[in-house]
Amino acid sequence: MMKETTVEVSLTDLLQGAGSLVALMLLSLSLFRRLSFELFLRTHQALAAVCIYMTWRHLPSESIFPRVYLYIPLAILLLSTFLHVLLFLYRNGILPSRTYPYASVMCRTKSKNTEGSDEGPAEGTPLKIRVALPKPMHVKAGQYVNLWMPSVSFSSWLQCHPFMVTSWSPGKQDVLDLFVQTRHGLTEKLRARAALEGTASFTAFVSGPYGRSEPVGEYESVLAVASGFGIAGVVPYIKRLLYGYNTSSVRVRRVHLVWQVQTMGK
Amino acid sequence: MEFMTLYAIAAGGIFLLLVLVRIAPSFKPLAEALSRWVAKHLAYPYLLGRHRLIGPWTRLAVLLSLAYGVINIFFVTFRASSTSEIGRRAGTLSLLNMALLYPFMQLGLFADVLGLSFDTCRRVHGAAAWMTSALLALHIVVAMLDQQKFSLHEQNNLFAVIV
Numbered sequence: 001m002m003k004e005t006t007v008e009v010s011l012t013d014l015l016q017g018a019g020s021l022v023a024l025m026l027l028s029l030s031l032f033r034r035l036s037f038e039l040f041l042r043t044h045q046a047l048a049a050v051c052i053y054m055t056w057r058h059l060p061s062e063s064i065f066p067r068v069y070l071y072i073p074l075a076i077l078l079l080s081t082f083l084h085v086l087l088f089l090y091r092n093g094i095l096p097s098r099t100y101p102y103a104s105v106m107c108r109t110k111s112k113n114t115e116g117s118d119e120g121p122a123e124g125t126p127l128k129i130r131v132a133l134p135k136p137m138h139v140k141a142g143q144y145v146n147l148w149m150p151s152v153s154f155s156s157w158l159q160c161h162p163f164m165v166t167s168w169s170p171g172k173q174d175v176l177d178l179f180v181q182t183r184h185g186l187t188e189k190l191r192a193r194a195a196l197e198g199t200a201s202f203t204a205f206v207s208g209p210y211g212r213s214e215p216v217g218e219y220e221s222v223l224a225v226a227s228g229f230g231i232a233g234v235v236p237y238i239k240r241l242l243y244g245y246n247t248s249s250v251r252v253r254r255v256h257l258v259w260q261v262q263t264m265g266k
Numbered sequence: 267m268e269f270m271t272l273y274a275i276a277a278g279g280i281f282l283l284l285v286l287v288r289i290a291p292s293f294k295p296l297a298e299a300l301s302r303w304v305a306k307h308l309a310y311p312y313l314l315g316r317h318r319l320i321g322p323w324t325r326l327a328v329l330l331s332l333a334y335g336v337i338n339i340f341f342v343t344f345r346a347s348s349t350s351e352i353g354r355r356a357g358t359l360s361l362l363n364m365a366l367l368y369p370f371m372q373l374g375l376f377a378d379v380l381g382l383s384f385d386t387c388r389r390v391h392g393a394a395a396w397m398t399s400a401l402l403a404l405h406i407v408v409a410m411l412d413q414q415k416f417s418l419h420e421q422n423n424l425f426a427v428i429v
Binding site for chain 1: 369378383
């Protein structure tokens with residue numbers, strides 16, 4: 001049992017513990033997520049750590065039992081993080097030291113931009129990123145990779161963004177093509193750097209591939225619907241289907257592609 | 267349980283597994299029909315369309331959320347003898363739900379391991395978080411009610427309010 005002196009200590013704990021949980025829930029609202037996702041994510045993780053520590057302190061320590069409910073998920077988390085990091089190091093050629101993967105960002109330069117009406121000047125500019133991998137990677141159609149490009153800007157080492165892989169090949173790929181829509185944060189910086197000369201190269205670490213791949217080859221008729229940049233998610237499937245059709249390895253007979261775009265010139 | 271029962275269970279399990287592997291293919295048409303039915307009537311139709319703050323909710327999502335809630339309420343209240351028992355159970359259940367939250371740290375990886383989509387995983391994480399908070403709120407309320415009965419300096423009471 002506790003001594004009297006701990007009462008004051010636990011009062012501050014009370015404020016921290018309850019506060020961290022309330023903050024955790026409040027900050028998870030979509031309003032804060034949209035404000036700054038990176039800030040939200042790091043705060044979320046930090047508050048989760050505070051929360052787990054407070055819970056650990058609160059649980060009775062006489063027997064191991066209630067605390068096991070904390071140890072097991074933490075062990076799973078640690079193990080999966082460890083394996084993930086190992087895989088990441090291996091994939092990117094860091095652990096058996098090789099050349100780092102790099103990404104070439106391609107963008108149309110301003111002078112070449114023949115389109116007069118530039119209503120959304122930066123936002124919505126298509127970028128093409130080619131990632132040269134130190135180790136070939138097998139990416140199924142419809143999967144994405146997370147890209148970490150620490151050298152792009154001051155805050156970019158904190159950011160890791162998912163991008164759809166548009167290239168597809170039946171085997172492993174040495175080079176991944178990504179098709180990117182310019183938005184506000186990192187992609188805008190990439191565009192600004194690439195727009196100067198039309199291309200720019202950065203060190204880029206890849207994690208993944210993630211995401212499910214639908215078994216499109218099992219159907220005779222395939223209908224694909226995409227709008228704008230959503231085409232990035234459809235292109236690898238089309239490539240896969242065309243390859244399968246030519247090699248008679250899929251059932252597909254008809255493919256309908258519906259693509260809605262705002263302006264054809266973009 | 268007797269020690270030798272383990273051997274019996276292992277031996278029986280091996281035979282059962284072989285039989286299951288043998289008869290599994292004949293259940294394939296049934297499973298396909300079932301998954302088509304679920305997709306047609308539960309997974310694709312929306313109960314609530316897309317709105318500014320909530321939605322879209324499919325019928326399946328609503329059903330599963332309800333089931334999740336009902337199961338938790340059942341475990342908290344089933345044959346509970348007193349309010350403090352309910353509070354204690356709510357605390358443990360809240361802890362169990364919280365345990366579900368932590369492996370989601372690498373959402374993309376976890377989604378692939380489970381074979382779910384990223385968005386589904388995010389929603390499961392959100393649902394578990396709301397459940398944890400609700401149970402915790404119940405735990406705190408009950409603990410506060412109990413505080414009037416017990417001494418204030420006891421460890422359980424104090425730390426019950428903390429988390």
